[in-house]
Amino acid sequence: MRNRGYLKPFVKWAGGKGQLIYELESLCPASCGRYFEPFIGGGALLFDLQPGNAVIGDVNSQLINAYLQIRDRPDEVIEYAERLDAVPCTKEHFCEQRDRYNLKIASGTLDAECAGLMIWLNKHCFNGLYRVNRKGMFNVPWNRRAKVRSVDPEIIRSTSEYLREQHVEIRNADFEETCSDVKSGDFVYFDSPYVPVSVTANFTKYAADGFTMADHERLASFVRELDRRGVMIMLSNNDVPEVRRLYAGFRIYELSVARLISCNGGGRTGEEVVVTNYDGRRARCGTPAGGCSLKFF
Ligand SMILES: C[S@@+](CC[C@H](N)C(=O)[O-])C[C@H]1O[C@@H](n2cnc3c(N)ncnc32)[C@H](O)[C@@H]1O
Known part of the structure; x- marks a missing residue:
C-alpha cells in the first residue's frame, strides 16, 4: 500500500461532493479500465478514490x-x-x-x-x-x-505527486471532448452543474452557470451513447422530474445529504439522485474480477 498522504480538494467549489463522498464511493464500481471525470470542479471524488490512469476535465481554464x-x-x-x-x-x-x-x-x-x-x-x-x-x-x-x-x-505536494505519478491526464474542454476516447469497461462520473430545483421557462434558454437545459439534453444523449458502448456511468443531479425523465430506464438512487434512502423506491424523495447504468448496490461487493481497483494507494 502506497502512502501518498492525505488528498482533498485544494479549492472550495460550488456543488463540491465532500459531504456525499461516502455514498458516492459506495456506488462506484469496484474496478474499471480508465477513470474519467469531465466536470472535475474541486475533484472531491477523484481525490477520495485516487484512481491511476485517469482523465479529468473542465471548461474553466483557470481551474484547469x-x-x-x-x-x-x-x-x-x-x-x-x-x-x-x-x-x-x-x-x-x-x-x-x-x-x-x-x-x-x-x-x-x-x-x-x-x-x-x-x-x-x-x-x-x-x-x-x-x-x-x-x-x-x-x-x-x-x-x-x-x-x-x-x-x-x-496537500498541494501530495496532489502534485498523485497527478504526476498516477498518470492523470488533465483536459480543458467540454465534457464530450474530455470523454472522446472513452472505451468499453471505462468508468465515467458526470457531476455537471445541476438542473435547478424549480425549472423556469427562462432556464431553458439561459443558466447562470452557463449550463442550459439544452446542455442537460446533450449530456443525457451522450450518456445513452456511452451506455450502448459498454461504458460504466455514474451521474449526480437534483431529484427533479426533468432529471428523472432524462435518465428514465437507468438505476436511480435517491440521496439525502446525510445518507442513501432507497433505489427506485416510491414514497420518500431524496434531495439528489445518483444515476448509474450498473447495479450500484452490488458494485463494491466482492473482489474485482480484473481491471484496476478504484481505490489506489
Ligand atoms: C458541480 S461542479 C463539479 C463539482 C465537483 N464534482 C466537486 O467535487 O467539486 C460542475 C463543474 O462543471 C464545469 N462545467 C460547466 N460546463 C461544462 C461543460 N460543458 N463541460 C465541462 N465542464 C463544465 C464547471 O466549470 C464546474 O467546475
Missing part, C-alpha cells in the same frame, strides 16, 4: 491551470499563495489582487502565479464562488475574512 501548475510547479504555487496570506486581507487588498488576477485573464497568462492567485481568491471570496462577468472577468466579492490559510503545502 491550477491543476496543471500544482502538478508541474507545486512549490511556486505554494509560495505565491503563502506570500499573499502573509498580509491580513482588507477590502482594498482583496480588490487589488482581484484586479491583478483579471489582468492575467485578460492577457491569457496561465502560470503558477495565476494559479496561486486563483486559489487565494477562492479562499477569500464569498462562498468560494467562481463567477465571471460578460467579459470573462472574475467578480465575486470579498468574504470579509482577514486571515485565511489558502493552501496546505502538504
Whole structure:
C-alpha cells in the first residue's frame, strides 16, 4: 500500500461532493479500465478514490491551470499563495489582487502565479464562488475574512505527486471532448452543474452557470451513447422530474445529504439522485474480477 498522504480538494467549489463522498464511493464500481471525470470542479471524488490512469476535465481554464501548475510547479504555487496570506486581507487588498488576477485573464497568462492567485481568491471570496462577468472577468466579492490559510503545502505536494505519478491526464474542454476516447469497461462520473430545483421557462434558454437545459439534453444523449458502448456511468443531479425523465430506464438512487434512502423506491424523495447504468448496490461487493481497483494507494 502506497502512502501518498492525505488528498482533498485544494479549492472550495460550488456543488463540491465532500459531504456525499461516502455514498458516492459506495456506488462506484469496484474496478474499471480508465477513470474519467469531465466536470472535475474541486475533484472531491477523484481525490477520495485516487484512481491511476485517469482523465479529468473542465471548461474553466483557470481551474484547469491550477491543476496543471500544482502538478508541474507545486512549490511556486505554494509560495505565491503563502506570500499573499502573509498580509491580513482588507477590502482594498482583496480588490487589488482581484484586479491583478483579471489582468492575467485578460492577457491569457496561465502560470503558477495565476494559479496561486486563483486559489487565494477562492479562499477569500464569498462562498468560494467562481463567477465571471460578460467579459470573462472574475467578480465575486470579498468574504470579509482577514486571515485565511489558502493552501496546505502538504496537500498541494501530495496532489502534485498523485497527478504526476498516477498518470492523470488533465483536459480543458467540454465534457464530450474530455470523454472522446472513452472505451468499453471505462468508468465515467458526470457531476455537471445541476438542473435547478424549480425549472423556469427562462432556464431553458439561459443558466447562470452557463449550463442550459439544452446542455442537460446533450449530456443525457451522450450518456445513452456511452451506455450502448459498454461504458460504466455514474451521474449526480437534483431529484427533479426533468432529471428523472432524462435518465428514465437507468438505476436511480435517491440521496439525502446525510445518507442513501432507497433505489427506485416510491414514497420518500431524496434531495439528489445518483444515476448509474450498473447495479450500484452490488458494485463494491466482492473482489474485482480484473481491471484496476478504484481505490489506489
Ligand atoms: C458541480 S461542479 C463539479 C463539482 C465537483 N464534482 C466537486 O467535487 O467539486 C460542475 C463543474 O462543471 C464545469 N462545467 C460547466 N460546463 C461544462 C461543460 N460543458 N463541460 C465541462 N465542464 C463544465 C464547471 O466549470 C464546474 O467546475
